[in-house]
Amino acid sequence: MTIKVLIVDDSALIRSLLSEIVKSAKDMFLVGAAPDAYVARDLVNRFSPDVITLDIEMPKVDGLTFLEKLMKAHPTPVLMISTLTEQGANATLRALELGAIDYIAKPKLGVAQGIEEYRQLIIDKIRIAAKSKVKPATKQKSANTATLNYTGTEKIIAVGASTGGTEAIKEFLLDLPSNSPGVVITQHMPPGFTTSYAKRLDSLCKINVIEVKGGERILPGNAYLAPGSYHLLIERSGADYRLRLADTPLVSGHKPSVDVMFNSLAQCAAQNTVAVILTGMGKDGAAGMFSLHQQGSYTLAQDEASCVVFGMPKEAINLGGVDKVLPLNAMAGAVIKYLHSVNAGSRL
Incomplete structure (x- = not known):
């Protein structure tokens, strides 16, 4: 063609x-x-x-x-x-x-x-x-009024995306309640763009959205976006989960890399992680999601029909690392339902 x-x-x-x-x-x-x-x-x-x-x-x-x-x-x-x-x-x-x-x-x-x-x-x-699939212009909507009986710092929601991901992540975050578990995000973007993107998300969502500087403690009601040109890692620090940035080589062709973020969670918080892989070209995140899945994380992938590019989710599915495949508009609801079923966590 x-x-x-x-x-x-x-x-x-x-x-x-x-x-x-x-x-x-x-x-x-x-x-x-x-x-x-x-x-x-x-x-x-x-x-x-x-x-x-x-x-x-x-x-x-x-x-x-x-x-x-x-x-x-x-x-x-x-x-x-x-x-x-x-x-x-x-x-x-x-x-x-x-x-x-x-x-x-x-x-x-x-x-x-x-x-x-x-x-x-x-x-x-x-x-x-x-x-790719051309998606109609998105209309800003009010954040979902769904609530979650959750006050702890035990659970982490991890989201990875690439092409088409800026809008997909926005839709996902808009549907999360204000007391959602802490969310860590890797979206393939260059420096400067992630700064503007975090500010834009923060102005729209019920949860706070910040670009990671390094050293932050993951807390409910907050989303943490990997800055362009740095990998985002999650580490255990006593009773806390904290964020670290790494200026190391590209992984899976990207920096930040979803695989780096997912693999760091697999090492320190696998059973407390809900991992979500959204629209994107390539295979970044697939291996990391498989590792999380093998160690007890709940893993979800966006379906082909709602993806702009069905690359990263498809690779994760093909590796056998995905528990559920869902349309984008059902993703946040599925995460909330799962957290209710496991009674989230209560450690502050």
Whole structure:
């Protein structure tokens, strides 16, 4: 299958570089490179591209406005071209809410050289996007009013995700009650993006959401997000569970890695862990979830129908490390039901 790609960017340099990258891939065909939303609209109507790369900052009509209209009129897998700034991160997160599949971060130094270094990443992400499911724009909803008879620090909920995960994690956390057991999260994101993402989640959820700095004690009513470029580990410290960051090599191709987080839990808190693996490309988290499952953790995976990309959950299922496979909208309810059944914990 040949993937029809449309590039939308106001920078002639970026258009040229991305065009060259797309043309270098034998399984891709460049249908056009548009400098603005109006040209892009015409090309979408003419060629119905399989994947669009879209700049956020454009003249006349900005990328977010174009994306919102595109998803209503002609839903298409979109990769955002994002800057690694707080403003760029916030705009990218909004784009993911509107239905974009993923994003490609612009290199900070030497645009031409940086894009060349990202060549394989860009090609891979276009291929992933072409196979992904476009989800409708998500509407903010009030956090679930479900309650949990839980006041302890014994249980830990661990969540891992990648492509499509920012929205999946948001939906999962919105459905957790304010006194939920502590939640640890690894989502594949670069530095800066995790800072903005944690703030965004914190403003929406009943539980508090923070980006991990290191040394935090895991407490109920709080979610702890691994920062970009650091692995998140959980360790036993006396009667407590505490968080540690590790600046060590990539694992399963990622940093932070879901496998690192899951494996650390397998070593110190397996029987007290509820592990959840959500949408994402690749196999990160599958081996770690299998280890947790073998040692008594309750493990859940998102089903194919509700995933943007059914990669990580599928790998975990195939390894035999999953107790239940559920749609995203049933995941939090299943976790709460399980915690009720085991009477959670009572140690503070």
